[in-house]
Amino acid sequence: MVNERMINRVSAAIVFVAGPGQYAISAAEKAHILAEVQSGHGALAGNEPRARLNWVYSSLNATLPTFTAWQGANWPGLTEPFYRRIDDALWSGTNQKIYFFRGSEYIRVDPNNGWKADPGYPKPIAGNWPGFPANFASGIDAALWSGTTQQIYFFKGSEYIRVDPANGWSVDAGYPKQIAGNWPGFPAEFAAGVDAALWSGTTQKIYFFKNDTYIRVDPSNGWQVDAGYPKPIAGNWPGFPDSFADGVDGALWSETTQKVYFFNANRFYNDYIRVDPAAGWNVETGYPKPVGLGWDAEDKWRDPALSLLGFPAGAPGFTQLVDSVKASTGSQYGYVGFFTKMPTAWFAYANGLNSLKVVMRETGSSFLNWTSIDRVYSHETGHIFGAFDEYTSSNCTCTASHTGFFTEVNGNCQLCAVNPTACLMNNNVNVLCPFTQASIGWKAFLSGIDAGVHTFANNKLYLFSDEYYVRYTGYTMDPEYPKRIAGNWPGFPAAFAAGVDAALWSGPTQKVYFFKGSQYLRVDPAAGWAVEPGYPKPIAGNWPGFPATFAAGVDAAVWSKTTQKIYFFKGSQYVRVDPAAGWAVEAGYPKPIAGNWPGFGASYAAGVDAAVWGDPNTKMYFFKATGYIRVDPNNGWNVDSGYPNQININWMPFPTAPLLRDRADERVADVREAAQQSRDTD
Amino acid sequence: MDNNSKLLVLDVAHEKPERGQRSAVADALDSVMASGATFRHSSGRLVELDVSGPQEARITQDLPGARVVPLDTDVSTLIPDLDTNELLFLEAVRIRNSAAYREEKARQTPGDSPEEQLMFTAPCIPGGEFHG
Numbered sequence: 001m002v003n004e005r006m007i008n009r010v011s012a013a014i015v016f017v018a019g020p021g022q023y024a025i026s027a028a029e030k031a032h033i034l035a036e037v038q039s040g041h042g043a044l045a046g047n048e049p050r051a052r053l054n055w056v057y058s059s060l061n062a063t064l065p066t067f068t069a070w071q072g073a074n075w076p077g078l079t080e081p082f083y084r085r086i087d088d089a090l091w092s093g094t095n096q097k098i099y100f101f102r103g104s105e106y107i108r109v110d111p112n113n114g115w116k117a118d119p120g121y122p123k124p125i126a127g128n129w130p131g132f133p134a135n136f137a138s139g140i141d142a143a144l145w146s147g148t149t150q151q152i153y154f155f156k157g158s159e160y161i162r163v164d165p166a167n168g169w170s171v172d173a174g175y176p177k178q179i180a181g182n183w184p185g186f187p188a189e190f191a192a193g194v195d196a197a198l199w200s201g202t203t204q205k206i207y208f209f210k211n212d213t214y215i216r217v218d219p220s221n222g223w224q225v226d227a228g229y230p231k232p233i234a235g236n237w238p239g240f241p242d243s244f245a246d247g248v249d250g251a252l253w254s255e256t257t258q259k260v261y262f263f264n265a266n267r268f269y270n271d272y273i274r275v276d277p278a279a280g281w282n283v284e285t286g287y288p289k290p291v292g293l294g295w296d297a298e299d300k301w302r303d304p305a306l307s308l309l310g311f312p313a314g315a316p317g318f319t320q321l322v323d324s325v326k327a328s329t330g331s332q333y334g335y336v337g338f339f340t341k342m343p344t345a346w347f348a349y350a351n352g353l354n355s356l357k358v359v360m361r362e363t364g365s366s367f368l369n370w371t372s373i374d375r376v377y378s379h380e381t382g383h384i385f386g387a388f389d390e391y392t393s394s395n396c397t398c399t400a401s402h403t404g405f406f407t408e409v410n411g412n413c414q415l416c417a418v419n420p421t422a423c424l425m426n427n428n429v430n431v432l433c434p435f436t437q438a439s440i441g442w443k444a445f446l447s448g449i450d451a452g453v454h455t456f457a458n459n460k461l462y463l464f465s466d467e468y469y470v471r472y473t474g475y476t477m478d479p480e481y482p483k484r485i486a487g488n489w490p491g492f493p494a495a496f497a498a499g500v501d502a503a504l505w506s507g508p509t510q511k512v513y514f515f516k517g518s519q520y521l522r523v524d525p526a527a528g529w530a531v532e533p534g535y536p537k538p539i540a541g542n543w544p545g546f547p548a549t550f551a552a553g554v555d556a557a558v559w560s561k562t563t564q565k566i567y568f569f570k571g572s573q574y575v576r577v578d579p580a581a582g583w584a585v586e587a588g589y590p591k592p593i594a595g596n597w598p599g600f601g602a603s604y605a606a607g608v609d610a611a612v613w614g615d616p617n618t619k620m621y622f623f624k625a626t627g628y629i630r631v632d633p634n635n636g637w638n639v640d641s642g643y644p645n646q647i648n649i650n651w652m653p654f655p656t657a658p659l660l661r662d663r664a665d666e667r668v669a670d671v672r673e674a675a676q677q678s679r680d681t682d
Numbered sequence: 683m684d685n686n687s688k689l690l691v692l693d694v695a696h697e698k699p700e701r702g703q704r705s706a707v708a709d710a711l712d713s714v715m716a717s718g719a720t721f722r723h724s725s726g727r728l729v730e731l732d733v734s735g736p737q738e739a740r741i742t743q744d745l746p747g748a749r750v751v752p753l754d755t756d757v758s759t760l761i762p763d764l765d766t767n768e769l770l771f772l773e774a775v776r777i778r779n780s781a782a783y784r785e786e787k788a789r790q791t792p793g794d795s796p797e798e799q800l801m802f803t804a805p806c807i808p809g810g811e812f813h814g
Contacts, residue, residue: 009711027770034774038723039787042778045722056711057725059767267804295808324701330708347797349806371786372795383807394805427793427802658718 003333003354005405005441005653006385007051011326011334012041015060017305019067022365023341029367033339033360034059036373043430044378048437050446052626052655056329060321062305069343071300073292074272077117078107080343083292085265088196088250090143093150094165098252101125103139111256129163131171136161144197145253147204148219155179157193183217185225190215198251200260202277209233211247237275239283244273259284267393268345269294294345298359301342322356332653335384337377339367348376350383354404358384375428382425387439390414390426405441405653406468406482412436444468444482446655449623449647451556452612453503455512457525461612463623463651466499470652474616477652489523491531496521504557505613507564508579515539517553543577545585550575558611558620562633569593571607597631599639604629623647626657687779690714690721690729691760693747713744725771727761753779 003010014034018025034057045053070076070083078100087101097118098109105122106129109115126137135156142155151172152163159176160183163169180191189210196209205226206217214236215229234245243264250263260275273287293300303313311317311324318336326334337358344361351357358380362370383389386404389396396413412435414420423433437443444466451464461472468482486497495516502515511532512523520542521535540551549570556569565586566577573590574597577583594605603624610623619640620631627644628651631637648654694706707727714721714729717740721731730753733741738750749760757772758764764772777783793802 009715027773030770031773031777034770035777035783038774038778039783042722049720052715054711054715054722054724057723057767057771059725059770061766320701327702328699328705328708330704330711345808346804346806348801349808352807370795370797371790372797374787375792375795376797376801379801380806389805389807391802393803428798429792656715658716 003335003356003385005051006044006333006381007053007441007446007653007655008333008648009329009331010053010055011058011322011329011331012037012055013058013060013321013325013334013336015062015305015309015321015336015338017062017064017301017338017340017342019064019301019342023064023067025339025341025367030059030061032368033373036371037337037377040374040376040378040381043374044381044424044432047430047432048442048446050655051442052657056325056331058325058329060309062308064301064304064308067301067304067342070292070297072296074289075109075115075117075291077109077121078292079122080292081105082107082122083270083290084268085270086250086263086291087140088143089252089261089263090145090152090197091252091254092145092152092165093147093255096255098254099143100250101140101143104137111254129171130168131161131163133161133171133176136176142194142197142208142250144206145199146206146219147199147201147253153197155194155197158191183225184223185217187215187225187230190230196248196251196262198260199253200277201253201255201258207251209248209251212245237283238281239273239275241273241283241288243271244288263291264288293343297343297345298338301340302338302359305338318357332648333385335381337380348380350380353383353388353402354386355384372428375430378430379424379428382436382440385440387425387436388413390417390420390423390436402439404439405445406438406443407480408435408438408443410435410439441653445470445652447657448625449610449628451500451503451514452610452621452623453505453512453558454613454615455505455525456507456615457510457512459615461614462503463610463612464500464503467497475614475651489531490528491521491523493521493531493536495519496536502554502557502568502610504566505559506566506579507559507561513557515554515557518551543585544583545575545577545589547575547585547590549573550590556608556611556622558613560620560633561613561615561618567611569608569611572605597639598637599631600629601644604644626655627659686732687730687753688733688750689753689755689757689775690719690731690733690741691749691751691755691757692727692729692745693749694727694745696727696763696765710745710748714741717741717744723771723775726765726768728757728768728771728775730775 016025016030041055082100082102089100091098100107104124106125107121108118110118125132136154140154140156144153154161158179160179161175162172164172179186190208194208194210198207208215212233213230214233216226217223218226233240243266244262248262248264252261261272263270263272270291271288272291274284275281276284306313306317311321322334322336335356339360341362344359347361347363349359388410390412392414396410396415398411398413398416399409401407401409411417412420412423412433421433422429422431423436425436449463449465454461463470467484469485470481471478485492496514500514500516504513514521518539519536520539522532523529524532539546550568554568554570559566568575572593574593575585575589577585593600604622608622608624612621614621622629626647628647629643630640632640644659646656648656692710694710699705717737719731719733719737721729723730742748
């Protein structure tokens with residue numbers, strides 16, 4: 001069952017995926033993690049007690065005997081920071097090696113040795129690149145091999161330096177120099193700094209990239225910028241993904257492959273594309289690829305962990321795991337949270353809305369230092385139950401809608417909401433704003449049914465709760481429900497659209513009546529289901545014989561196909577109305593429910609929330625809190641055996657509270673009621 | 683431990699059910715729910731709950747051998763064969779209900795931790811907003 005509502009018992013499997021050395025997770029860390037998870041879960045549950053949310057924990061340990069990080073990386077042997085992002089890269093014709101730069105460090109890669117990183121890297125720039133000024137040693141913007149001069153150029157801000165491999169890889173005297181004035185024809189924005197630089201062995205020209213534009217320099221023409229530049233990357237570098245057309249972090253020419261490589265970090269990791277100058281400078285098929293691993297970094301440890309736990313790899317494995325703990329704990333919903341120190345694309349994520357898996361990764365040395373696991377895990381749990389991200393960088397949109405239990409748009413998205421509010425999915429506060437409440441299924445249908453009606457005009461059954469309603473064909477809920485009353489029941493005044501107290505089908509008039517407080521309105525299915533003119537009207541004066549307490553408002557109403565009469569319920573009493581006799585309340589009413597409706601337990605005799613005729617089986621249903629009973633008019637109007645029952649699952653996913661059958665006294669009460677029942681209810 | 687929570691210690695069979703089968707604990711949790719007691723966390727034979735006197739009476743009536751004890755009870759004296767899952771749960775409950783932990787949580791401002799600041803820099807669903 002999909003995690004459609006955050007209600008009732010939820011199985012929370014926690015899998016600690018550990019390994020040797022730095023990947024070990026101590027007992028103290030596990031206890032800390034679970035305490036934090038419990039803290040977050042408790043806060044979620046505290047937001048809506050009516051959801052009856054309770055979490056059943058199953059902690060599982062999967063300790064891998066061996067683990068090699070980043071196995072399967074596309075550029076093997078780099079370290080994690082370089083798999084996240086680089087500043088630039090270059091290929092050196094001097095030694096036929098590739099250099100990646102990031103911050104104050106660099107890594108050297110040998111294309112002639114399986115494109116692996118040479119041992120001993122990363123190394124600091126300082127001390128390994130003689131003569132580097134301090135500001136260049138702390139990090140460069142761009143690096144360039146020039147095949148023309150067989151020299152290397154590094155760019156930082158508006159300055160550059162030149163390194164001569166033939167002279168001990170030292171910075172040439174007189175550097176750094178300003179770009180402006182030394183690179184003829186450079187536009188001002190490029191003279192202020194560049195993002196990446198590339199020498200192409202194919203054209204023997206140099207390309208500089210700045211944001212979404214580039215220029216081309218011809219060393220054989222006085223190092224002048226070619227005419228017509230700068231140009232946009234988009235449209236001039238065929239096949240560039242949008243993210244690369246918006247700008248690149250690095251670029252290099254590889255003599256080994258005679259191809260050009262571009263690097264650009266997405267929000268999570270470092271991607272690259274390969275361009276083949278011999279094939280129209282097109283980006284090759286299959287790119288971009290991660291420099292290291294992408295989201296599949298998780299697979300490298302998760303699948304061995306699942307195997308250790310006896311489950312298959314991938315989604316079938318963690319789905320089976322969740323199903324297993326759900327079944328054993330009798331939970332309605334469930335999901336698994338993997339906690340690990342092994343590499344992941346991102347440190348905290350859910351694998352989708354209404355999904356089954358959360359991954360949490362500690363990137364430092366110990367989970368003990370991560371003291372916001374509670375809120376982060378709650379946020380991810382929000383996704384598991386259908387909640388959207390609402391913060392700016394999530395790229396949320398206010399028109400995106402999603403169907404969990406309720407179909408709602410993401411109206412609290414920071415990018416577009418008029419007045420976005422603090423909320424769990426916005427800034428991790430322990431508050432669930434109305435949009436998130438809707439996303440996770442907390443907007444209505446939580447503590448009871450307000451009203452129900454079977455409309456014979458279309459043979460559908462409707463149940464109402466707060467501002468929402470659901471529709472059934474037979475006893476199967478129709479797709480795309482619940483829906484809001486507003487906009488779907490034409491002409492409903494705001495007070496009725498906010499919720500109704502009772503609903504009633506009238507066989508004689510073939511119309512539907514809705515009651516709210518001391519008023520009621522009438523809907524004509526034959527006229528587009530619209531509220532008829534002149535409504536709402538006061539109950540008093542329009543329903544002859546109504547006692548004052550009923551005229552002030554009713555709890556439930558139902559028309560009986562069997563008797564062709566209408567029953568109104570208010571508190572512990574009811575009245576019967578005969579449409580064939582001037583719609584008047586019959587003599588002798590009101591009467592107590594107790595004693596006149598056989599089999600009603602004490603709590604139902606004290607009052608009901610809703611009553612509805614069930615035409616498919618000609619039975620009558622009475623709702624009270626989270627339960628309901630079924631009455632059989634063809635069997636002495638007795639409550640069928642086995643009732644009360646939970647609304648949950650029988651009608652819809654619904655919070656399960658204790659059934660109001662007061663076990664200690666109900667049996668006694670039932671006997672008493674049976675003895676006192678009259679034939680009044682037919 | 684200064685809140686009103688207590689620990690319900692169930693005396694039920696602890697054999698791990700066959701995969702896909704319901705455990706005795708699941709049935710016991712149904713009984714706890716039926717009592718009306720508020721409970722939000724449980725693991726194995728242990729349930730942390732807020733319970734009134736009548737609710738406690740009903741639970742212990744419905745679940746023979748069940749005991750409602752203070753949170754700081756040495757449960758190993760009641761259940762000698764606590765498994766690692768239950769031991770971890772107990773330790774987590776102890777941490778979460780400790781004064782130091784509560785004070786630390788009260789000091790924290792949601793959204794301010796380094797991890798949350800990092801979290802807010804990117805979507806936390808692979809591939810973007812909706813992709814699973």
